[in-house]
Amino acid sequence: MSKPVGVFAVEARHGWNDLALEAAKECLKLPLRESDYDGPEELKYVPAIPYQRLAQYHYRCGEAGRGVCKSRHWIGEEWERKMYCSTCAPTPGLYWKNPAGIHVRVTHPIPPWFKGLLESMEEKFAVIPAPVDEPLLLMRAMDGVPNCPSCRGKVQGFLPEFLSATLPPKITSEIAKIELKFEL
Numbered sequence: 115m116s117k118p119v120g121v122f123a124v125e126a127r128h129g130w131n132d133l134a135l136e137a138a139k140e141c142l143k144l145p146l147r148e149s150d151y152d153g154p155e156e157l158k159y160v161p162a163i164p165y166q167r168l169a170q171y172h173y174r175c176g177e178a179g180r181g182v183c184k185s186r187h188w189i190g191e192e193w194e195r196k197m198y199c200s201t202c203a204p205t206p207g208l209y210w211k212n213p214a215g216i217h218v219r220v221t222h223p224i225p226p227w228f229k230g231l232l233e234s235m236e237e238k239f240a241v242i243p244a245p246v247d248e249p250l251l252l253m254r255a256m257d258g259v260p261n262c263p264s265c266r267g268k269v270q271g272f273l274p275e276f277l278s279a280t281l282p283p284k285i286t287s288e289i290a291k292i293e294l295k296f297e298l
């Protein structure tokens with residue numbers, strides 16, 4: 115969609131709220147709230163109230179995206195186990211005794227490079243709250259990986275799936291919960 119801010123304003127003025135919401139989602143790819151971003155060309159035709167509603171929606175979606183990267187609970191045990199590296203993890207995780215009295219590991223701390231990647235995505239979502247560019251993130255993640263064969267194997271084997279098939283649907287589903295207000 116070209117000129118999504120203008121499309122949003124026109125559709126909102128006509129009360130076509132479902133179409134306006136689609137345009138607003140396109141606007142999430144723009145750094146609308148960055149102080150050094152001049153805004154799109156069509157901004158001079160956009161009334162203040164619809165633009166304020168759009169900026170508010172952009173902010174709330176940004177917070178939702180950041181929350182996904184910050185909470186990490188949704189990542190779940192399966193991914194924790196996949197990313198766990200016994201060489202690089204700072205602590206060995208938590209154990210409890212199973213009914214047979216054997217200690218079983220119940221958490222797998224994620225390696226620092228994976229934590230760092232999620233933290234850098236928190237910052238990214240503050241600016242552009244849209245699902246992410248996977249190759250760029252993959253390259254950024256590679257930079258933070260130590261010279262550890264196990265971690266390098268995880269980046270190659272698991273991270274593309276995480277960045278393309280696991281994270282974007284989670285971001286999209288959290289953004290779908292955000293309401294776009296049209297009324298004053």
Ligand SMILES: [Zn+2]
Binds near residue numbers: 201263265266
């Ligand atoms: Zn490692």
